Amino acid sequence: MxxxxxxxxxxxxxxxxxxxxxxxxxxxxxxxxxxxxxxxxxxxxxxxxxxxxxxxxxxxxxxxxxxxxxxxxxxxxxxxxxxxxxxxxxxLYATSFGKPLYEKLGFRSVERVAGHFGVLDVPPSGVSRPVVDRAGLVARDAAVFGADRSAMWAELFGFAERVVVSEGGFAAGWRNDGRLVVGPVVADSVEAAKALVADVADGGPARVDVTDPELAAWLSAHGMPARFEVDRMVRGPQGGDRRQLFAPVMQALG
Structure with a gap:
C-alpha cells in the first residue's frame, strides 16, 4: 500500500x-x-x-x-x-481476540502492557532539554530495543511534537487525534522515566503505554488510569535491554 x-x-x-x-x-x-x-x-x-x-x-x-x-x-x-x-x-501487540491467531503463527506472550489515558496532574520536572546529539540517542535506542531503528528515527524527529533528553534517558511525544502520545520513554530508572513523562506530557490530554508496575501506579495515582491491557508478543529471539524501555513509540512499532 x-x-x-x-x-x-x-x-x-x-x-x-x-x-x-x-x-x-x-x-x-x-x-x-x-x-x-x-x-x-x-x-x-x-x-x-x-x-x-x-x-x-x-x-x-x-x-x-x-x-x-x-x-x-x-x-x-x-x-x-x-x-x-x-x-x-x-x-506485535495483541488483544485477547487476536492472541490465538498470533500463537498459531509462532508468537509467544512476553509481557502485559497497559494503556494509560488522562491529564497528568504532576508539574513538569524541568530535568529535560531538547535533543542535540541525535546520533547518540539513536545508538542508545538500538541498544535498548535490540535493533537498529535509525530509519524510523529519521522520520520520527520530524513527526514528533517534542523529543527531549535528560541525564537519565530520553523521551518523545507525538500527536494522535488530538492527544499527545508519550513514547518512547527510555530511562535508567523509574524515577528518571517519571521525570521525562512529566516534562513531555506537560499538563494536556495524554497517553502512555507501560509495563513497569511502579510507573503504572504513579500514572494511575496522578490522573492517568489504565483503560485497557494487551499482550506484547514475540516470535524468535528477543534482543536488547528492554528493562530501560518504559514506553514504546507506539504499539505499532514494538
Missing amino acids: TRSDLPACTALAVGRGWPPEEAKWAFLLRVGRGFGLFDGDRLVGTTIATRFGDSHTAVSMVLVAESHGGRGLGRRVVEHALADAGTPEAS
Missing part, C-alpha cells in the same frame, strides 16, 4: 470501531511496508510490517473488514508480511 490508500485505511479502521488515526497511519506507511487485501477495488484487509535493520520486524494495523471476517484473511496477510520481511525476530 501507499499513501494513496490512506483514506481507505482510515475508513476500514472506523468500520471496525477503531479511531481513524490518520497521522499515525501516514507515519507508519512512510516507515514501514503496508500490505492490503482487496475485493475488487475495495480494501478489506491490512497490515503494516516495519523492518528494523536485518533483525526485527514490528507487525501492526492488522485489520479485516467485518464483511470478510472468518475467512482466514488476517492470517494470510500477516503471514505474507512476515515472509516478505524475513527477519529472525518479529513482535
Whole structure:
C-alpha cells in the first residue's frame, strides 16, 4: 500500500470501531511496508510490517473488514508480511481476540502492557532539554530495543511534537487525534522515566503505554488510569535491554 490508500485505511479502521488515526497511519506507511487485501477495488484487509535493520520486524494495523471476517484473511496477510520481511525476530501487540491467531503463527506472550489515558496532574520536572546529539540517542535506542531503528528515527524527529533528553534517558511525544502520545520513554530508572513523562506530557490530554508496575501506579495515582491491557508478543529471539524501555513509540512499532 501507499499513501494513496490512506483514506481507505482510515475508513476500514472506523468500520471496525477503531479511531481513524490518520497521522499515525501516514507515519507508519512512510516507515514501514503496508500490505492490503482487496475485493475488487475495495480494501478489506491490512497490515503494516516495519523492518528494523536485518533483525526485527514490528507487525501492526492488522485489520479485516467485518464483511470478510472468518475467512482466514488476517492470517494470510500477516503471514505474507512476515515472509516478505524475513527477519529472525518479529513482535506485535495483541488483544485477547487476536492472541490465538498470533500463537498459531509462532508468537509467544512476553509481557502485559497497559494503556494509560488522562491529564497528568504532576508539574513538569524541568530535568529535560531538547535533543542535540541525535546520533547518540539513536545508538542508545538500538541498544535498548535490540535493533537498529535509525530509519524510523529519521522520520520520527520530524513527526514528533517534542523529543527531549535528560541525564537519565530520553523521551518523545507525538500527536494522535488530538492527544499527545508519550513514547518512547527510555530511562535508567523509574524515577528518571517519571521525570521525562512529566516534562513531555506537560499538563494536556495524554497517553502512555507501560509495563513497569511502579510507573503504572504513579500514572494511575496522578490522573492517568489504565483503560485497557494487551499482550506484547514475540516470535524468535528477543534482543536488547528492554528493562530501560518504559514506553514504546507506539504499539505499532514494538
